[in-house]
Amino acid sequence: xxxxxxxxxxxxxxxxxxxxxxxxxxxxxxxxxxxxxxxxxxxxxxxxxxxxxxxxxxxxxxxxxxxxxxxxxxxxxxxxxxxxxxxxxxxxxxxxxxxxxxxxxxxxxxxxxxxxxxxxxxxxxxxxxxxxxxxxxxxxxxxxxxxxxxxxxxxxxxxxxxxxxxxxxxxxxxxxxxxxxxxxxxxxxxxxxxxxxxxxxxxxxxxxxxxxxxxxxxxxxxxxxxxxxxxxxxxxxxxxxxxxxxxxxxxxxxxxxxxxxxxxxxxxxxxxxxxxxxxxxxxxxxxxxxxxxxxxxxxxxxxxxxxxxxxxxxxxxxxxxxxxxxxxxxxxxxxxxxxxxxxxxxxxx
Ligand code: KG4
Ligand code: ZN
Numbered sequence: 001x002x003x004x005x006x007x008x009x010x011x012x013x014x015x016x017x018x019x020x021x022x023x024x025x026x027x028x029x030x031x032x033x034x035x036x037x038x039x040x041x042x043x044x045x046x047x048x049x050x051x052x053x054x055x056x057x058x059x060x061x062x063x064x065x066x067x068x069x070x071x072x073x074x075x076x077x078x079x080x081x082x083x084x085x086x087x088x089x090x091x092x093x094x095x096x097x098x099x100x101x102x103x104x105x106x107x108x109x110x111x112x113x114x115x116x117x118x119x120x121x122x123x124x125x126x127x128x129x130x131x132x133x134x135x136x137x138x139x140x141x142x143x144x145x146x147x148x149x150x151x152x153x154x155x156x157x158x159x160x161x162x163x164x165x166x167x168x169x170x171x172x173x174x175x176x177x178x179x180x181x182x183x184x185x186x187x188x189x190x191x192x193x194x195x196x197x198x199x200x201x202x203x204x205x206x207x208x209x210x211x212x213x214x215x216x217x218x219x220x221x222x223x224x225x226x227x228x229x230x231x232x233x234x235x236x237x238x239x240x241x242x243x244x245x246x247x248x249x250x251x252x253x254x255x256x257x258x259x260x261x262x263x264x265x266x267x268x269x270x271x272x273x274x275x276x277x278x279x280x281x282x283x284x285x286x287x288x289x290x291x292x293x294x295x296x297x298x299x300x301x302x303x304x305x306x307x308x309x310x311x312x313x314x315x316x317x318x319x320x321x322x323x324x325x326x327x328x329x330x331x332x333x334x335x336x337x338x339x340x341x342x343x344x345x346x347x348x349x
Contacts (some may be wrong), residue, residue: 020091020333021083023115024326025076027108028100028128029154030059032071033322036083036090040330042138044082045316045323048075057194058184065103072111079322090121092338094329097125098346099155105345113341124329125339127349128320129156132286134165134331135317135324143311146280150271152295153287154180154195157224157267159274162284165331171274172222179263180289182226186233186259190248200256201292207257209294212236214262222270222277226263233259264295268302275308284311291318 019039026033030053035045048071053059080087095112098105109125116123133149136142143162148171151158157174177185180197187196192203214236217228237255240247248255275281285299296312303310317324332338 020330021085021089022124022326022329022333023076023079023090023093024126024322024324024329025072025093025095025108025112026128026131026320026322026325027068027072027104027111028096028098029104029320030064030067031320032068032075032107033320033325034072034076034079035322035326036079036085037323037326037330038083040137040327042323042326043084044079045321046075046079046082047321054193057188059101059194061101061103064101065107068104068107072107076111087115087119090115090119092116092122092124092329092333094124094126094325094332096128096131096325097339097343098349099128100345100347102345102347105347109343109345113343117341122333122338123341123343124332124337125343126325126328126332128325129153129158129287130166130168131324131328133160133162133168133284134328135286135313135321136284136311137165137331138317138323138327139314141311143282143284143309146278147282147284147311148271148274148278148280149284149286150267150290151286152179152267152289154178154184156287157226159222159270161274161278161280166335166337171278172224172270174224174226175219176225176227177230179224179226179267180287182230182263183260183289183292185230186263189230189234189237190252190255197289197292200260201294203253204257204260204294205253207253207255209257209261211251211254212258214259216262216266222274224266224270226266229259229262229266260292260294264292264298267295268298272302272306275306281306281308282311283308284313286313286318288319291315
């Protein structure tokens, strides 16, 4: 840590000074994003979504890093401009260290390191999955600790017991695919474009969630497994196509609704076990899949039945964004958790 960071750290912790502009940068996958936060209040939140991957049915890592390289400077400039501050006013820069695609992470981490060096400000490395949870602290209502958080994205499916901002216990995780991956792979089988989750969500609205049943693998405890359902959808669709060429087109809404119902049920069944096991009935959801309307509705219903206090983030804070990185960065800034220039991007942390 530099002498400057030590100096800032000392004043921040001893005098609890609150006059902080944090620039947050997110480049873990295929969204180039930047946000500015002032004393924990969000001033701007800019996202450049990379459309280039749609035609390939998934994120192409090489193309993602190139697009980040093109987008990062204009996206940061726009975030500063919307926040109405100059780059000289930024007090600290927070960036996604990982998990994510290495080439994508390198663009954001290199940019953040150069920015911190150029303006002699602290650098803060943020864990992307932790930031998804910290998205709950951007706006009211903010959950009190302890709370259970179902963190569901394209690469992770976790049930966490959050005891404090940076004190968590992993209660359950997936043994193979993440639930977002299951949504995306199911969509691909149905011939839908990437990312599949939002498409399945949309098409499900007019479908019957109970029309088709897909066998799911039973996993003990609070862990998950999503590889079995992907295979059962594949075989089910393939078998029907043998005798009925338009099977997918004619039943797309029912297929989507039934797949979505199965995946969401797998999540919420375990969530119920987690609440019963811990006795903590404050429940939150986070990550890209928490944008799923059926999951959100199901959680609302469960909160009424079981008397849970629930926390559902705004749509813009569910999928990848830099507001959550700035938020996590701000929480680290307040507790003096800075990084040195030697910090490196970590695809799997
Ligand atoms: O958190 P996120 O944006 O990126 C990662 O950290 O992975 O999550 C992306 C995942 C993708 O698998 C995408 O299909 C899924 O979130 N997703 C959804 C919805 N919106 C995004 N899945 C189901 N329903 C949605 N509405
Ligand atoms: Zn994410």
